[in-house]
Amino acid sequence: MKSAAKPAVQRAAGRPAARAAGSKGASAADHAKRFERLGLRRPEDFVLHLPMRYEDETQVTQIGNLLPGQWAMVEGEVLRCELAFRPRRQLLAAISDGSGELALRYLNFYPSQQKQLAVGKRMRVRGDVRGGFFGIEMVHPRATSADVPLPNALTPVYPTTDGLPQPVLRRAIGEALSQVSLSDTLPDALRERLHLMPFDAAVRILHAPPPDVVVHTLVERAHPAWMRIKFDELLAQQLSLALARAGRLEKQSPRLPRKAGKQTVSARLLAALPFGLTGAQGRVVDEIATDLARPHPMQRLLQGDVGSGKTVVAALAAAQAIDNGYQAALMAPTEILAEQHFRKLAGWLEPLGISIAWLTGSLSAKAKREATARVEDGSAQLVIGTQALIQQNIQFARLGLAIVDEQHRFGVGQRLALRSKGDKDQAVPHQLMMTATPIPRTLAMTFFADLDVSVIDELPPGRTPVVTKLLSDARRDEVIVRVHEAARAGRQIYWVCPLVEESEALELQTAVDTCEALRVALPDLNIGLVHGRLPTAEKAAVMSSFTKGEMEVLVATTVIEVGVDVPNASLMVIEHAERFGLAQLHQLRGRVGRGANESVCVLLYQTPLSMIAKQRLRTMHETTDGFEIAQRDLSLRGPGEFLGARQSGLALMRFADLDADIELAEHAHEAAAWLQAHHPDAVDAHLARWMHGREDFLKA
Template identity: 60%
Template sequence: MGLARDIDLALHLPLRYEDETRVTRLGDARHGDTVQVEGVVTDSQITLRPRRQLVVTLDDGTDTVHLRFFSFYPAHQKTLAVGQRVRARGELRGGFLGREMVHPSFRAVDEHTPLATSLTPVYPTSASLPQAYLRKAVASGLARAWLDEILPAEVLPAGLPPLQQALQFLHHPPPATSVLTLEDRTHPAWQRLKFEELLAQQLSQLQAQRERARLRAPPLPLERGGLHERLLAALPFQLTGAQRRVVEEIAHDLQRPQPMHRLLQGDVGSGKTVVAALAAAIAIGAGWQCALMAPTEILAEQHFRKLVGWLEPLGIVTAWLTGSQKGKARRESMAQVADGQAQLVVGTHAVIQDQVEFARLGLAIIDEQHRFGVAQRLALRSKMKPSAGEEPHLLMMSATPIPRTLAMTYYADLDVSTIDELPPGRTPIVTKVFADTRREAVIERIRHEVAQGRQVYWVCPLIEESEKLDLQNATATHQQLGEALPGHMVGLLHGRMPAAEKAAVMSLFAGGQMAVLVATTVIEVGVDVPNASLMVIEHAERFGLSQLHQLRGRVGRGAVASVCVLLYTTPLSDTGKARLKAMAETHDGFEIARRDLEIRGPGEFLGARQSGAPLLRFANLEEDIGLVRHARRAAALMLEHHVGAAQAHVQRWLGGKAEYLKA
């Protein structure tokens, strides 16, 4: 369970509590109550009908109760033998033979056995680890753990107990404690723990940011009339105000001798690729190489095509590197990268494999950064020549905007640039939600669109049917649409197709020869076909909100009014309803990200950032925003005036896991 140190055991907090501080007389107990009773066993026997079970009768002098066990051991029978005095705790139910408890907890006692003086903790555990053992382990860990106060009084929010007292209280609350304040975590002891955790996380982020400020990176100066100005002049469109502002922020960072660590976020279709191209032009213009890495080959290829189209006429040599490249082509690409001939390298994570060497890597751009693991990002940063003692500037891009609360916590060490306006000429997308029973009407709408010369996406969640999920197989849908649209080309695209086949299908669709593309989510990001005006997402309830928003952004890229149809299968879960409602109500990526955080919690946004950096166990970003703000201020104050205390606090809470936060 990862509980390696005494402090880990001390911080392993109860899920809930049982009240074993009092005994209830059976005569006073009501059906449905969970109570602790004490009495003498008057009967104990194994019955075989309807299945083997141990039935024990307990009498406390005011009434009797049957204790029923479907799994039991000889030791249990010994403890529950006739004449034994037993204390049992469980839920009272009405049974065939009278009142009963099924599988209560129990132990042998005598008349003088004292009652518990505090509520009994029930800990999160794994199947093979009994509560009794875990309680002992936690109690001894709590007794041994070093829990002295580390934090100076001035950084603590008012009214919170010392850490040791808070932990003792949460493991063993006195009987009079309001269970509600324990369960909803509003009790001051809980607030103290949440604050400690948030402070550790803010400190490690701030330390990472300051350590990075001490690192060196090559300054990439802007030249008048340089490559980036020539690229701006050659572009067939004007940049939006937001794009210009973001390019300036990036250019300013690149001129400094510290590595840039910037996240560029912009909604689907806001024009992040051209910003990346301008950043690349600044690096290349200053005599350095630039690497652009995307999570899938399809996305990498989209970028490659766009960038080559913009940069090749300016004399820039671009290399292409992916996992599916083999033999001579791969060797040639790697040689171009190693001798510096290729000024721009585009590809998938093949770009960071050990055998790839760069002559002078000055800027690394990662698209859809949440899809890459921390280790992969660290590998990309280590691609500078070791002798240089420098690391490349890093620009990460994401079309899943990060909610403000996450930006303040998990991304506190990043500078964030936001493109918050769409290019002119983009049409708003109408979103419609239909049950799967309306499928025929949707196919009719497709006929209409295709007859007008427009193109359609149809997205399915899985490639082949699994017994568990009665999903309509992508191939079946492909066949059905092919039959419904005679005379029109209907293509199929999924993750298991060879790269060359995928590329052929995509080019037919992008070139307008193919009317309908049935695909799994490989088209989620970066596919740009302005003539596509209808997107149908089947089993929309199975997708995450940000994924639905990404998919919807594949249409509405031209001047034609576009529609996104979400097909769902009943019955819908509450989460499914909330997602579809959010999609129908808003197009704003930030609002969608906020709702996604509400529905799913932070795990989704961080992607692999949490490998090694656990998501907050105690604090809740939405509810505890006041504590987040306080922890931010406290972290800055401690790194200024109490450096030793800051180090000790991070070590106590994160141990060696702080490294991962620095990626």
């Protein structure tokens, strides 16, 4: 491919800008800044800036055949053109082609436009047709002389930004197409096997489709040209992940083998646990133990449904690092979750003589200094906390294992920052990432292909299935009666609300108001309130009271989504359930059913429900399988919920749809391995075209 020299981008941005309609006064530098905003830096970037839709300017529609709501181009004689001042200043015109009359209206206009639409001139206008007060009209249509030849291809409409007109983009892209080599990066054998069209042909069709193309195949991205582009994008991502994995294997990490003997921390922890590991937990512990014994960094994703027992697996991994004389760190996204981990792990490990440090932003300056000193001198063998762990002034003495819980809530930079805390001896600590949001197979194969994945696919014995009920908000009084009955039977209840303060826009019941209303309706119950804006000490006191069973009802926002473990809580009410995503509803529901009692989750919803809200609630009613819920969530909302900030700085997928294009993704997955083994030069060329140095974002 030709060099991506900077002057070429400036030329592509500059020359068309001076000529483009609607770009008066805009300099090449102005347009270069706007191109940068769209991520268009190299000519190759312009080539891959593909249309989001098309307009058919190859044919003229008769005015008599126009329908409101359609986009069309018509040609006719200007019948009138005049200024009007009521209800506001505007330019009104009308044209006719003999089959009918079309009104034209401009609310903002230049004198040159009024001159252009002189009575008697034959003009072509194009735009969206709408029903007006006096018949059909176009508002702010584009107008050109009827003498201009009709184009012989559909007109592309590109994603753009303020101040960057379509003509500027089209000319810049056209110039880039003439500068850049469009030679194929795929060997012919691979292309032919997968029935993919050549890259050159695919790109040119998408930028300038011939008029005989089936338009809906372009709009729905089902045309063979789109299939080639989507495959190339998926392949680039697969190759990048493979490079990230290969790069990791070149780094050095401390060997942390599993120690033998009954006196090891691992053995004593297993013996002290009040329960046995499930078969799935035992398998996952062995997978992690094997990784830790290797001399290159473990990069393992531990996924398990709500309540499957990931914390004890993390504790055993930390114990293995401690047995080898290294520190372990566990970082959680919220203080409530971090504290939950601290309490549980301290209860298991401190009786074994393990020193644990607690480090969060809310600590007093003195407590923070003391915890930091213990981390730095190595006397703290396990460090648990929030993002405070990655502050610049924190340096571990000998970090061997970094554990990140709810990994999708952290950005790439944050995970890399924790891993860098062990770089003192040029050794990278092992990393274990945990998530209770099961990753659908599609995502595991695409965005997580660089990671080793362990799955806890078995719940501990004694966990009772949670019954999910859907109730309209009109039946709130019945729910309150059910809450009172559960409390009188010695059970505890969560009542979850989506907002803390009143929002007129969303009209949602707030946690504060709900708490007060429940206290009035249930005066004999102890009802507490917890939300993210409470002071840390107050939040901790409320949670402690509920955990100890001193409080029957806890009204909460989603701060209790993860980490809270109260086996006696057997009823959850989720207010405005239609406002939550599937993954969040599943996480919340996982707070009940943690004991032996039958548990119920009531989803209170307000009508009318959108189609997506109905699908979400139906899914929650039909299944408790986290993997099934995750797959449906991917179909409804796309990959963002699962990836979080993993792809920070990198578009998730501009062209491919991970739900619709699963077959293409599978082909790309196989092709990536084949190209690495047989055509390394093709790998380099493909990544140069598609990634251009952005692979670093995939390494965390």
